[in-house]
Amino acid sequence: MKSSVIVFPGSNCDRDIAIALEKLQFKNSMVWHKETELPKSDLIVLPGGFSYGDYLRSGAIAAKSNILSEVVDAGKKGALVLGICNGFQILIECGLLKGALLRNSGLKFISKDIFVKVISNKNKFFNKYQSEEVLKLNIAHNEGNYFTNKEHLKELEDNDLIPIKYCNEKGEIDSNSNPNGSINNIAGIFNNNKNILGMMPHPERMSDKLLSSEDGLPLFLSLIN
Amino acid sequence: MKFEVTVTLKKDVLDPQGKVVSQTLKNIGIKNLTQVRQGKYFEIDVDEKDSSKAIDQVKEMCEKLLVNQIIEDFKIKKAG
Numbered sequence: 001m002k003s004s005v006i007v008f009p010g011s012n013c014d015r016d017i018a019i020a021l022e023k024l025q026f027k028n029s030m031v032w033h034k035e036t037e038l039p040k041s042d043l044i045v046l047p048g049g050f051s052y053g054d055y056l057r058s059g060a061i062a063a064k065s066n067i068l069s070e071v072v073d074a075g076k077k078g079a080l081v082l083g084i085c086n087g088f089q090i091l092i093e094c095g096l097l098k099g100a101l102l103r104n105s106g107l108k109f110i111s112k113d114i115f116v117k118v119i120s121n122k123n124k125f126f127n128k129y130q131s132e133e134v135l136k137l138n139i140a141h142n143e144g145n146y147f148t149n150k151e152h153l154k155e156l157e158d159n160d161l162i163p164i165k166y167c168n169e170k171g172e173i174d175s176n177s178n179p180n181g182s183i184n185n186i187a188g189i190f191n192n193n194k195n196i197l198g199m200m201p202h203p204e205r206m207s208d209k210l211l212s213s214e215d216g217l218p219l220f221l222s223l224i225n
Numbered sequence: 226m227k228f229e230v231t232v233t234l235k236k237d238v239l240d241p242q243g244k245v246v247s248q249t250l251k252n253i254g255i256k257n258l259t260q261v262r263q264g265k266y267f268e269i270d271v272d273e274k275d276s277s278k279a280i281d282q283v284k285e286m287c288e289k290l291l292v293n294q295i296i297e298d299f300k301i302k303k304a305g
Contacts, residue, residue: 057293147296
């Protein structure tokens, strides 16, 4: 498997994700945002961080960078694209995913471990998880409050396009286990073809027992098939 | 030619910052306040003498970058 991690000024999870991928024998390239050609990749990752200092709107400037038009083309042709945290914000700003990520309802930057429930594992990214499995992952964001209109929300729910939702340790999905105010506790969404995933939690931070846990590792293992 | 662009959140989009500002204004004794919505403001200078062309350019800037039209509305006003 070949992967590309796109690096923007202000990306800060790019090396973490590269280490997680290389641990699983992905042949990874780091691609600077000014590049105009994408190396041949099975997986493209937009990492977390604060691209361009979150100026204008989180992800808005990165979405107009040189390499992004290549990423958008590849994504539309069916390449696997994963956007984590700021990467999710970029996927929304460039139009590959619908909706918006608003400021957290509590108005605070949240950096903590949270729980998510696997709602759907019938896709390329979560097939190594059990359905309804509860994962401990980490979030670190100020704008993670997912919002979309009623029609799109129905489309997401009806078509199995919400793979993970925030929950508590017992797997209960309610407003108390919702860290940022996301509509329907949404922690991540797919595009209609399920080849593009945007998620606020950081699986790469949970990919080594020495550092934390390995709850994020099956996500990358799922992609190797 | 100079323009003023205001960007505001759409009516049905929750504005937590506006809510907190509104609550704080009430806390410091401001009366008769019903709502505060927070937005963004841009001053844009375009090197174009034809005003309809200039407005079109500013509109393009809004649609392509300045505004996320899923959650935001914008207004363009000629300055001066």
